[in-house]
Amino acid sequence: MMKIHVLIDEPEMYLNQTGNTVECTSDANPAVYQYEFEVDGKVVRTADAVYELKGTECVNITCFGTNKIGTGNASDIVCPLWNYKPQITSDPAPDSLQVGDNVTFTCLSDANPTSEIAWLRNNVTIIEMDDRFTRNDNTSILHIDGLTRDDHALYGCSSRNILKEILSDQIELNIECECLTVEWPTVYPEQTVETLSWKTRLVIVNVCVGMLIGAIVMCIGMFVYNRCYIRENTKTKKQDMYMNSIVNDSDKDHYDDLQNKLEMPAYHSVY
Structure with a gap:
Protein backbone atom coordinates (compact mmCIF):
# COMPACT_ATOMS: atom_id res chain seq x y z
CA MET A 1 0.00 0.00 0.00
CA MET A 2 1.39 3.40 -1.03
CA LYS A 3 0.97 6.64 0.97
CA ILE A 4 1.83 10.30 0.31
CA HIS A 5 2.23 12.90 3.02
CA VAL A 6 3.79 16.35 3.33
CA LEU A 7 6.84 16.99 5.47
CA ILE A 8 7.37 20.50 6.91
CA ASP A 9 10.93 21.62 7.43
CA GLU A 10 10.45 24.34 10.05
CA PRO A 11 13.86 26.07 9.81
CA GLU A 12 13.22 26.74 6.11
CA MET A 13 9.74 28.01 6.86
CA TYR A 14 11.12 31.43 7.86
CA LEU A 15 13.20 31.91 4.72
CA ASN A 16 12.09 32.80 1.20
CA GLN A 17 11.36 29.15 0.50
CA THR A 18 8.34 27.04 1.18
CA GLY A 19 10.34 24.46 3.11
CA ASN A 20 7.82 21.69 2.20
CA THR A 21 8.71 18.24 0.91
CA VAL A 22 6.56 15.30 -0.19
CA GLU A 23 7.47 11.82 1.04
CA CYS A 24 6.20 8.61 -0.50
CA THR A 25 5.97 5.61 1.84
CA SER A 26 4.99 1.99 1.32
CA ASP A 27 4.44 -1.08 3.48
CA ALA A 28 4.94 -3.45 0.51
CA ASN A 29 6.60 -6.84 0.95
CA PRO A 30 9.19 -7.25 -0.39
CA ALA A 31 10.29 -3.64 0.15
CA VAL A 32 10.16 -1.03 -2.57
CA TYR A 33 13.56 -0.38 -4.09
CA GLN A 34 12.68 2.41 -6.55
CA TYR A 35 10.42 5.47 -6.34
CA GLU A 36 9.29 7.91 -9.02
CA PHE A 37 7.13 11.01 -8.88
CA GLU A 38 4.79 12.37 -11.49
CA VAL A 39 4.08 16.08 -10.90
CA ASP A 40 1.29 17.56 -13.01
CA GLY A 41 1.91 14.87 -15.66
CA LYS A 42 5.72 15.14 -15.68
CA VAL A 43 7.81 12.23 -14.39
CA VAL A 44 10.52 13.18 -11.88
CA ARG A 45 13.03 10.60 -10.70
CA THR A 46 14.65 11.05 -7.29
CA ALA A 47 17.37 9.21 -5.43
CA ASP A 48 15.01 8.50 -2.54
CA ALA A 49 11.31 8.70 -1.76
CA VAL A 50 11.28 12.48 -1.11
CA TYR A 51 10.31 15.24 -3.53
CA GLU A 52 10.85 18.94 -2.72
CA LEU A 53 7.96 21.19 -3.57
CA LYS A 54 8.78 24.32 -5.54
CA GLY A 55 6.59 27.36 -5.84
CA THR A 56 3.44 28.18 -3.94
CA GLU A 57 0.76 26.60 -6.11
CA CYS A 58 -1.02 23.35 -5.37
CA VAL A 59 0.14 20.42 -7.54
CA ASN A 60 -1.19 16.95 -8.43
CA ILE A 61 1.45 14.42 -7.39
CA THR A 62 1.52 10.69 -8.11
CA CYS A 63 4.07 8.47 -6.40
CA PHE A 64 5.20 5.16 -8.01
CA GLY A 65 6.94 2.44 -6.02
CA THR A 66 8.49 -0.68 -7.55
CA ASN A 67 9.56 -3.95 -5.89
CA LYS A 68 10.24 -7.46 -7.18
CA ILE A 69 6.58 -8.19 -7.62
CA GLY A 70 5.54 -5.07 -9.50
CA THR A 71 4.74 -1.33 -9.28
CA GLY A 72 2.15 0.43 -7.14
CA ASN A 73 1.14 4.09 -6.94
CA ALA A 74 -0.71 6.71 -4.92
CA SER A 75 -1.94 10.14 -5.95
CA ASP A 76 -2.90 13.31 -4.10
CA ILE A 77 -3.22 17.06 -4.57
CA VAL A 78 -0.56 18.71 -2.43
CA CYS A 79 -0.60 22.37 -1.48
CA PRO A 80 2.54 23.92 -0.01
CA LEU A 81 2.26 25.39 3.48
CA TRP A 82 4.23 28.41 4.68
CA ASN A 83 4.18 31.31 7.01
CA TYR A 84 6.74 34.02 6.37
CA LYS A 85 7.79 36.60 8.90
CA PRO A 86 5.27 39.48 8.80
CA GLN A 87 6.39 43.02 8.02
CA ILE A 88 5.12 46.05 9.96
CA THR A 89 5.02 49.63 8.67
CA SER A 90 4.02 52.96 10.23
CA ASP A 91 2.35 55.97 8.61
CA PRO A 92 3.61 58.58 9.38
CA ALA A 93 7.13 57.66 10.48
CA PRO A 94 7.26 56.71 14.17
CA ASP A 95 9.97 59.25 15.02
CA SER A 96 8.06 62.34 13.79
CA LEU A 97 4.93 62.18 15.93
CA GLN A 98 3.65 64.63 18.50
CA VAL A 99 0.96 64.52 21.14
CA GLY A 100 -2.45 64.67 19.44
CA ASP A 101 -1.30 63.18 16.10
CA ASN A 102 -2.75 60.04 14.50
CA VAL A 103 -0.78 56.98 13.38
CA THR A 104 -1.60 53.87 11.32
CA PHE A 105 0.28 50.56 11.58
CA THR A 106 0.03 47.96 8.81
CA CYS A 107 0.98 44.29 9.21
CA LEU A 108 1.88 42.54 5.93
CA SER A 109 1.63 38.76 6.17
CA ASP A 110 2.39 36.08 3.56
CA ALA A 111 1.11 32.72 4.71
CA ASN A 112 -0.72 29.65 3.46
CA PRO A 113 -3.21 28.92 4.80
CA THR A 114 -4.09 32.53 5.59
CA SER A 115 -2.84 33.57 9.01
CA GLU A 116 -4.52 35.41 11.84
CA ILE A 117 -3.01 38.79 12.75
CA ALA A 118 -2.61 39.98 16.34
CA TRP A 119 -1.10 43.23 17.63
CA LEU A 120 1.39 43.53 20.46
CA ARG A 121 2.41 46.43 22.69
CA ASN A 122 5.68 45.96 24.58
CA ASN A 123 5.56 42.23 23.67
CA VAL A 124 2.08 41.84 25.22
CA THR A 125 -0.90 41.03 23.00
CA ILE A 126 -3.39 43.90 22.84
CA ILE A 127 -6.71 42.34 23.83
CA GLU A 128 -8.83 45.24 24.99
CA MET A 129 -8.60 48.55 23.18
CA ASP A 130 -10.06 51.92 24.04
CA ASP A 131 -12.01 54.08 21.60
CA ARG A 132 -8.81 55.60 20.17
CA PHE A 133 -7.67 52.21 18.82
CA THR A 134 -9.40 50.75 15.74
CA ARG A 135 -8.67 47.73 13.50
CA ASN A 136 -9.96 46.74 10.10
CA ASP A 137 -11.92 43.54 9.44
CA ASN A 138 -8.92 41.23 9.04
CA THR A 139 -7.04 43.12 11.81
CA SER A 140 -4.05 43.78 9.53
CA ILE A 141 -4.33 47.55 10.15
CA LEU A 142 -4.16 49.25 13.55
CA HIS A 143 -5.08 52.94 13.79
CA ILE A 144 -4.53 55.15 16.85
CA ASP A 145 -6.24 58.54 17.19
CA GLY A 146 -5.02 61.40 19.37
CA LEU A 147 -1.67 60.10 20.60
CA THR A 148 -0.69 60.75 24.21
CA ARG A 149 2.60 60.37 26.07
CA ASP A 150 1.29 57.05 27.45
CA ASP A 151 1.23 55.60 23.91
CA HIS A 152 5.03 55.61 23.81
CA ALA A 153 5.88 51.90 23.44
CA LEU A 154 7.17 49.14 21.17
CA TYR A 155 4.52 47.96 18.69
CA GLY A 156 4.56 44.79 16.62
CA CYS A 157 2.31 42.15 15.06
CA SER A 158 2.18 38.37 14.88
CA SER A 159 1.12 36.01 12.08
CA ARG A 160 -0.30 32.61 13.06
CA ASN A 161 -1.65 29.72 11.02
CA ILE A 162 -1.60 25.91 11.39
CA LEU A 163 2.17 25.89 11.08
CA LYS A 164 3.29 28.32 13.75
CA GLU A 165 3.07 31.85 15.11
CA ILE A 166 5.76 34.27 13.89
CA LEU A 167 6.46 37.72 15.28
CA SER A 168 7.40 40.78 13.25
CA ASP A 169 10.07 43.29 14.07
CA GLN A 170 9.05 46.04 16.50
CA ILE A 171 8.52 49.74 15.89
CA GLU A 172 9.20 52.16 18.73
CA LEU A 173 6.64 54.94 18.83
CA ASN A 174 8.39 58.15 19.88
CA ILE A 175 6.00 60.94 20.83
CA GLU A 176 7.24 64.48 21.25
CA CYS A 177 5.46 67.16 23.24
CA GLU A 178 5.76 70.88 23.83
CA CYS A 179 6.93 70.91 27.42
CA LEU A 180 6.28 73.93 29.62
CA THR A 181 9.39 75.88 30.54
CA VAL A 182 9.63 76.78 34.22
CA GLU A 183 11.70 79.90 34.92
CA TRP A 184 13.16 80.23 38.37
CA PRO A 185 12.94 83.70 39.98
CA THR A 186 16.04 85.87 39.69
CA VAL A 187 18.14 85.91 42.85
CA TYR A 188 19.97 89.19 43.31
CA PRO A 189 23.30 89.40 45.19
CA GLU A 190 21.76 91.10 48.23
CA GLN A 191 19.28 88.22 48.51
CA THR A 192 21.96 85.61 48.57
CA VAL A 193 22.19 83.82 51.91
CA GLU A 194 25.60 82.41 52.70
CA THR A 195 25.66 79.20 54.65
CA LEU A 196 27.94 79.20 57.72
CA SER A 197 30.57 76.51 57.95
Whole structure:
Protein backbone atom coordinates (compact mmCIF):
# COMPACT_ATOMS: atom_id res chain seq x y z
CA MET A 1 0.00 0.00 0.00
CA MET A 2 1.39 3.40 -1.03
CA LYS A 3 0.97 6.64 0.97
CA ILE A 4 1.83 10.30 0.31
CA HIS A 5 2.23 12.90 3.02
CA VAL A 6 3.79 16.35 3.33
CA LEU A 7 6.84 16.99 5.47
CA ILE A 8 7.37 20.50 6.91
CA ASP A 9 10.93 21.62 7.43
CA GLU A 10 10.45 24.34 10.05
CA PRO A 11 13.86 26.07 9.81
CA GLU A 12 13.22 26.74 6.11
CA MET A 13 9.74 28.01 6.86
CA TYR A 14 11.12 31.43 7.86
CA LEU A 15 13.20 31.91 4.72
CA ASN A 16 12.09 32.80 1.20
CA GLN A 17 11.36 29.15 0.50
CA THR A 18 8.34 27.04 1.18
CA GLY A 19 10.34 24.46 3.11
CA ASN A 20 7.82 21.69 2.20
CA THR A 21 8.71 18.24 0.91
CA VAL A 22 6.56 15.30 -0.19
CA GLU A 23 7.47 11.82 1.04
CA CYS A 24 6.20 8.61 -0.50
CA THR A 25 5.97 5.61 1.84
CA SER A 26 4.99 1.99 1.32
CA ASP A 27 4.44 -1.08 3.48
CA ALA A 28 4.94 -3.45 0.51
CA ASN A 29 6.60 -6.84 0.95
CA PRO A 30 9.19 -7.25 -0.39
CA ALA A 31 10.29 -3.64 0.15
CA VAL A 32 10.16 -1.03 -2.57
CA TYR A 33 13.56 -0.38 -4.09
CA GLN A 34 12.68 2.41 -6.55
CA TYR A 35 10.42 5.47 -6.34
CA GLU A 36 9.29 7.91 -9.02
CA PHE A 37 7.13 11.01 -8.88
CA GLU A 38 4.79 12.37 -11.49
CA VAL A 39 4.08 16.08 -10.90
CA ASP A 40 1.29 17.56 -13.01
CA GLY A 41 1.91 14.87 -15.66
CA LYS A 42 5.72 15.14 -15.68
CA VAL A 43 7.81 12.23 -14.39
CA VAL A 44 10.52 13.18 -11.88
CA ARG A 45 13.03 10.60 -10.70
CA THR A 46 14.65 11.05 -7.29
CA ALA A 47 17.37 9.21 -5.43
CA ASP A 48 15.01 8.50 -2.54
CA ALA A 49 11.31 8.70 -1.76
CA VAL A 50 11.28 12.48 -1.11
CA TYR A 51 10.31 15.24 -3.53
CA GLU A 52 10.85 18.94 -2.72
CA LEU A 53 7.96 21.19 -3.57
CA LYS A 54 8.78 24.32 -5.54
CA GLY A 55 6.59 27.36 -5.84
CA THR A 56 3.44 28.18 -3.94
CA GLU A 57 0.76 26.60 -6.11
CA CYS A 58 -1.02 23.35 -5.37
CA VAL A 59 0.14 20.42 -7.54
CA ASN A 60 -1.19 16.95 -8.43
CA ILE A 61 1.45 14.42 -7.39
CA THR A 62 1.52 10.69 -8.11
CA CYS A 63 4.07 8.47 -6.40
CA PHE A 64 5.20 5.16 -8.01
CA GLY A 65 6.94 2.44 -6.02
CA THR A 66 8.49 -0.68 -7.55
CA ASN A 67 9.56 -3.95 -5.89
CA LYS A 68 10.24 -7.46 -7.18
CA ILE A 69 6.58 -8.19 -7.62
CA GLY A 70 5.54 -5.07 -9.50
CA THR A 71 4.74 -1.33 -9.28
CA GLY A 72 2.15 0.43 -7.14
CA ASN A 73 1.14 4.09 -6.94
CA ALA A 74 -0.71 6.71 -4.92
CA SER A 75 -1.94 10.14 -5.95
CA ASP A 76 -2.90 13.31 -4.10
CA ILE A 77 -3.22 17.06 -4.57
CA VAL A 78 -0.56 18.71 -2.43
CA CYS A 79 -0.60 22.37 -1.48
CA PRO A 80 2.54 23.92 -0.01
CA LEU A 81 2.26 25.39 3.48
CA TRP A 82 4.23 28.41 4.68
CA ASN A 83 4.18 31.31 7.01
CA TYR A 84 6.74 34.02 6.37
CA LYS A 85 7.79 36.60 8.90
CA PRO A 86 5.27 39.48 8.80
CA GLN A 87 6.39 43.02 8.02
CA ILE A 88 5.12 46.05 9.96
CA THR A 89 5.02 49.63 8.67
CA SER A 90 4.02 52.96 10.23
CA ASP A 91 2.35 55.97 8.61
CA PRO A 92 3.61 58.58 9.38
CA ALA A 93 7.13 57.66 10.48
CA PRO A 94 7.26 56.71 14.17
CA ASP A 95 9.97 59.25 15.02
CA SER A 96 8.06 62.34 13.79
CA LEU A 97 4.93 62.18 15.93
CA GLN A 98 3.65 64.63 18.50
CA VAL A 99 0.96 64.52 21.14
CA GLY A 100 -2.45 64.67 19.44
CA ASP A 101 -1.30 63.18 16.10
CA ASN A 102 -2.75 60.04 14.50
CA VAL A 103 -0.78 56.98 13.38
CA THR A 104 -1.60 53.87 11.32
CA PHE A 105 0.28 50.56 11.58
CA THR A 106 0.03 47.96 8.81
CA CYS A 107 0.98 44.29 9.21
CA LEU A 108 1.88 42.54 5.93
CA SER A 109 1.63 38.76 6.17
CA ASP A 110 2.39 36.08 3.56
CA ALA A 111 1.11 32.72 4.71
CA ASN A 112 -0.72 29.65 3.46
CA PRO A 113 -3.21 28.92 4.80
CA THR A 114 -4.09 32.53 5.59
CA SER A 115 -2.84 33.57 9.01
CA GLU A 116 -4.52 35.41 11.84
CA ILE A 117 -3.01 38.79 12.75
CA ALA A 118 -2.61 39.98 16.34
CA TRP A 119 -1.10 43.23 17.63
CA LEU A 120 1.39 43.53 20.46
CA ARG A 121 2.41 46.43 22.69
CA ASN A 122 5.68 45.96 24.58
CA ASN A 123 5.56 42.23 23.67
CA VAL A 124 2.08 41.84 25.22
CA THR A 125 -0.90 41.03 23.00
CA ILE A 126 -3.39 43.90 22.84
CA ILE A 127 -6.71 42.34 23.83
CA GLU A 128 -8.83 45.24 24.99
CA MET A 129 -8.60 48.55 23.18
CA ASP A 130 -10.06 51.92 24.04
CA ASP A 131 -12.01 54.08 21.60
CA ARG A 132 -8.81 55.60 20.17
CA PHE A 133 -7.67 52.21 18.82
CA THR A 134 -9.40 50.75 15.74
CA ARG A 135 -8.67 47.73 13.50
CA ASN A 136 -9.96 46.74 10.10
CA ASP A 137 -11.92 43.54 9.44
CA ASN A 138 -8.92 41.23 9.04
CA THR A 139 -7.04 43.12 11.81
CA SER A 140 -4.05 43.78 9.53
CA ILE A 141 -4.33 47.55 10.15
CA LEU A 142 -4.16 49.25 13.55
CA HIS A 143 -5.08 52.94 13.79
CA ILE A 144 -4.53 55.15 16.85
CA ASP A 145 -6.24 58.54 17.19
CA GLY A 146 -5.02 61.40 19.37
CA LEU A 147 -1.67 60.10 20.60
CA THR A 148 -0.69 60.75 24.21
CA ARG A 149 2.60 60.37 26.07
CA ASP A 150 1.29 57.05 27.45
CA ASP A 151 1.23 55.60 23.91
CA HIS A 152 5.03 55.61 23.81
CA ALA A 153 5.88 51.90 23.44
CA LEU A 154 7.17 49.14 21.17
CA TYR A 155 4.52 47.96 18.69
CA GLY A 156 4.56 44.79 16.62
CA CYS A 157 2.31 42.15 15.06
CA SER A 158 2.18 38.37 14.88
CA SER A 159 1.12 36.01 12.08
CA ARG A 160 -0.30 32.61 13.06
CA ASN A 161 -1.65 29.72 11.02
CA ILE A 162 -1.60 25.91 11.39
CA LEU A 163 2.17 25.89 11.08
CA LYS A 164 3.29 28.32 13.75
CA GLU A 165 3.07 31.85 15.11
CA ILE A 166 5.76 34.27 13.89
CA LEU A 167 6.46 37.72 15.28
CA SER A 168 7.40 40.78 13.25
CA ASP A 169 10.07 43.29 14.07
CA GLN A 170 9.05 46.04 16.50
CA ILE A 171 8.52 49.74 15.89
CA GLU A 172 9.20 52.16 18.73
CA LEU A 173 6.64 54.94 18.83
CA ASN A 174 8.39 58.15 19.88
CA ILE A 175 6.00 60.94 20.83
CA GLU A 176 7.24 64.48 21.25
CA CYS A 177 5.46 67.16 23.24
CA GLU A 178 5.76 70.88 23.83
CA CYS A 179 6.93 70.91 27.42
CA LEU A 180 6.28 73.93 29.62
CA THR A 181 9.39 75.88 30.54
CA VAL A 182 9.63 76.78 34.22
CA GLU A 183 11.70 79.90 34.92
CA TRP A 184 13.16 80.23 38.37
CA PRO A 185 12.94 83.70 39.98
CA THR A 186 16.04 85.87 39.69
CA VAL A 187 18.14 85.91 42.85
CA TYR A 188 19.97 89.19 43.31
CA PRO A 189 23.30 89.40 45.19
CA GLU A 190 21.76 91.10 48.23
CA GLN A 191 19.28 88.22 48.51
CA THR A 192 21.96 85.61 48.57
CA VAL A 193 22.19 83.82 51.91
CA GLU A 194 25.60 82.41 52.70
CA THR A 195 25.66 79.20 54.65
CA LEU A 196 27.94 79.20 57.72
CA SER A 197 30.57 76.51 57.95
CA TRP A 198 30.36 73.94 60.71
CA LYS A 199 33.45 75.41 62.42
CA THR A 200 31.85 78.85 62.62
CA ARG A 201 28.64 77.35 63.95
CA LEU A 202 30.61 75.46 66.62
CA VAL A 203 32.35 78.67 67.78
CA ILE A 204 29.01 80.50 68.04
CA VAL A 205 27.49 77.66 70.05
CA ASN A 206 30.46 77.60 72.46
CA VAL A 207 30.26 81.37 73.00
CA CYS A 208 26.55 81.22 73.70
CA VAL A 209 26.98 78.33 76.15
CA GLY A 210 29.82 80.18 77.94
CA MET A 211 27.72 83.33 78.27
CA LEU A 212 24.83 81.30 79.64
CA ILE A 213 27.01 79.56 82.24
CA GLY A 214 28.55 82.92 83.27
CA ALA A 215 25.12 84.44 83.76
CA ILE A 216 24.03 81.50 85.92
CA VAL A 217 27.18 81.72 88.11
CA MET A 218 26.69 85.48 88.50
CA CYS A 219 23.09 85.03 89.61
CA ILE A 220 24.08 82.38 92.16
CA GLY A 221 26.89 84.62 93.52
CA MET A 222 24.57 87.60 93.91
CA PHE A 223 22.00 85.44 95.66
CA VAL A 224 24.59 84.10 98.19
CA TYR A 225 26.03 87.57 98.79
CA ASN A 226 22.63 89.09 99.50
CA ARG A 227 21.76 86.33 101.96
CA CYS A 228 25.03 86.79 103.89
CA TYR A 229 24.71 90.59 103.89
CA ILE A 230 21.18 90.51 105.30
CA ARG A 231 22.20 88.05 107.97
CA GLU A 232 25.20 90.08 109.17
CA ASN A 233 23.25 93.31 109.03
CA THR A 234 20.54 91.81 111.24
CA LYS A 235 23.07 90.70 113.86
CA THR A 236 24.72 94.14 113.93
CA LYS A 237 21.38 95.85 114.49
CA LYS A 238 20.59 93.52 117.41
CA GLN A 239 24.00 94.18 118.94
CA ASP A 240 23.50 97.95 118.73
CA MET A 241 20.13 97.67 120.40
CA TYR A 242 21.55 95.80 123.35
CA MET A 243 24.49 98.17 123.64
CA ASN A 244 22.16 101.11 123.80
CA SER A 245 20.22 99.45 126.60
CA ILE A 246 23.29 99.47 128.84
CA VAL A 247 23.15 102.51 131.08
CA ASN A 248 25.89 101.90 133.56
CA ASP A 249 28.43 99.37 134.73
CA SER A 250 25.92 97.56 136.77
CA ASP A 251 24.39 96.33 133.48
CA LYS A 252 27.69 94.89 132.30
CA ASP A 253 26.99 91.43 133.62
CA HIS A 254 23.61 91.46 131.99
CA TYR A 255 25.18 92.64 128.76
CA ASP A 256 27.78 89.84 128.85
CA ASP A 257 25.02 87.30 129.16
CA LEU A 258 23.29 88.76 126.18
CA GLN A 259 26.53 88.77 124.19
CA ASN A 260 27.01 85.09 124.91
CA LYS A 261 23.53 84.38 123.65
CA LEU A 262 24.31 86.21 120.43
CA GLU A 263 27.62 84.35 120.12
CA MET A 264 29.41 87.66 119.91
CA PRO A 265 32.62 88.70 121.76
CA ALA A 266 31.95 90.47 125.08
CA TYR A 267 31.90 94.20 124.96
CA HIS A 268 33.93 96.05 127.59
CA SER A 269 33.23 99.64 128.20
CA VAL A 270 36.18 101.86 128.82
CA TYR A 271 35.51 104.92 130.79
